[in-house]
Amino acid sequence: MRNIVAVGFDMDYTLAQYKPETFESLAYEGTIRKVLLVCSQLLHWTFDWTYMVRGLVLDKKRGNILKVAYHGFREMSKEEKVGTYGSTLIRDSFDEPDYALIDTLFSLAEAYLFAQLVDFKDKNPGKVPQGAE
Structure with a gap:
């Protein structure tokens, strides 16, 4: 143990597990505390x-959550999805800065x-x- 300089934690739980309900x-x-400087209504959220689950894609410009395709908390109809994204959704085409990939447990609260x-x-x-968008 004397030779150990640091202990790290990675995101696939190989060294430690945490309670997602507490961490998230x-x-x-x-984040809400930071946003409260702009809009006090969020205090009650x-x-x-x-x-939320991993594997989602946030369309930052349109406000949509893809994989299951929601706009906010409202599920998008098939017509809305096709009208917005075409008939095929290819995950590799969803890159920054217009999209955010929710691929770790650490981004579920943000989603x-x-x-x-x-x-x-x-x-x-x-x-x-102003500043909240």
Whole structure:
């Protein structure tokens, strides 16, 4: 043990496991605190750690969540998906900066907050504070 300089943790749980409901909730709440400087209505939002899964793609420009294809929390119809993305969805074509890949457990809270913000913007057009988009 004297020769060990550092111990690291990787994301596939080989060295440690953590409780996703605790870790993701802390990440979510920290982000909300930062956003609160812009919009105090978010203070009452909560995080459902069971809702998001890895393998999603966020369409940042359109507010859509792909794989299961949602716009915020509303599932998109087949016609909406085809009208927006064509008849085939190829994951390799979803690159930054227009898309975000939700491929680690560490980004689930961000994806959930993204969906909440899309719903908030859709329900409150013209009321989104400067800097919140």
